[in-house]
Amino acid sequence: MEAFLGIIVGVLVSLGVVTYLKSLKKKQLVNAQSVLLLDKVKTVCKFITVEGDFAExxxxxxxxxxxxxxxxxxKKALVVINAKAYVGYDLKKIQLRPDKDKKKIILEHFPQPEVLSIETNLNYYDKSDGYFNKFEAADLTGLQTESKQHIKDKIPESGLIEIAQKEALDAILLIETIVETIGWTLDYSALKLEGENKKLLK
Known part of the structure; x- marks a missing residue:
């Protein structure tokens, strides 16, 4: 009889150990998944929603x-700047928090749109050198930098930032797609959305 009870106790202990190990393994998997998801989202880094052409x-x-x-x-020159500006979201600036029990990623903060890059093509007209003040390679490099800054200063009045704000939901849906690839869900109810275009508020 005692031997029989010993067998039962041994079986129960074994089942308990197996169950514990399975739950521990599942917890480790969930932890790994949450870390993987956060890394995946940040790997996307920048999401371009709007591009604008400029001629100045x-x-x-x-x-x-x-x-x-x-x-x-x-020395002087007339410079025609043809540029393309890309406005969107730097996804490294988002704030995400994993809920491991519910396999859910909570989006707590979403950044405002910003200028991600500017491509410029310069054409020089009426270019003339002074007697002891001639154009050099450093001048042309400086003009490239100045032209990009000139275009960047024009962007706020172009309306590109406002258009990008209206596309915020597309960026969020991109993150949601990434999250859903391994069976998790994205919760962005903490963010405030309004209007028909669901414009993201500051």
Whole structure:
């Protein structure tokens, strides 16, 4: 009889150990999945929602003076800037929190749209050198930098940021698709959405 009870106790203990190991393994899997999801979302990094074309005329002029400012030398150029600006979301700035028990990712904060990149193509017209003030490679590099900044300064009045805000839901749905690839769900109820276009609020 005692041997029989010992067998039963042994079986129960074995079942308990197996159940515990399975639950531990499942918990480790869930933890690994949540980390994987967060890494996946951040790997996407930047999501472009809007692009805009710009054509601007930029007047460049540089004057150097010599001999106690008695003599000046001017170089100048008329620069036509053709540019493409990309506006969207830097997904590294989102705030996500995993709920491992419910296999859910909670989206707590979503960034505002920003300028992700600007591509410029410069054409030079009416380019002239001064006698001791000539165009050099460094000047052309500087013009590239100045032209990008010139376009960047124009973006706020172009309406691209506002258009990108209206596309915020598309960016969220991209994250949701990534989350659903391994059977989790995305909860973005903490964010405020309004209007027919579901514009993301600050």
């Amino acid at each position: 005329i930029y007047h460049y002029q540089d004057v150097k003076q010599r001999f106690l400012k008695l003599i000046s030398s001017k």
